[in-house]
Amino acid sequence: MRLKKMANILVTTSRELQQLNRRFRGKNRSTDVLSFPAVPGIANFAGDVAISAEIAARNAAELGHTAAAEIKILALHGILHLAGYDHERDDGEMARKEDRMRKVLGLPVGLIGRNESRKLTPTKPIATRRARKRDAELCLSLKKR
DSSP, X not given: OOOXXXXXXXXXXXXXXXXXXXXXXXXXXXXXXXXXXXXXXXXXEEEEEEXXXXXXXXXXXXXXXXXXXHHHHHHHHHHHHHTTOOTTTSTTHHHHHHHHHHHHHTOSSOHHHHHHHHHHOOOOOOOOHHHHHHHHHHHHXXXXX
């Protein structure tokens, strides 16, 4: 399945993600990424993806890559949901697709893959000081917008 439509990607605060998560999923907590498929009948529009800049920066620091890379990973994950994939029900199909696309795009470990490995291995890589500084600067620039 290929997504041949446009999608909006919003990078925002954890608070806004919490509000969206509560309103649309009934879960009163923040999350890293949410996907909202388009209403049927809207031509050339797949839907919206919302990403928490703060959680992306924190994940990036924990995993040792940049916040920009993390936002790309989360955007990829959200877009796969818009394309119809569902990792909770598809017996690994979305995870395999995410892994292939992540490698083509040159991104570090994908969202599904890391969540599976965290279940097995509780240790996390230590981020470099330079990566943490870049992530903090990205968060500050996003908050100013």
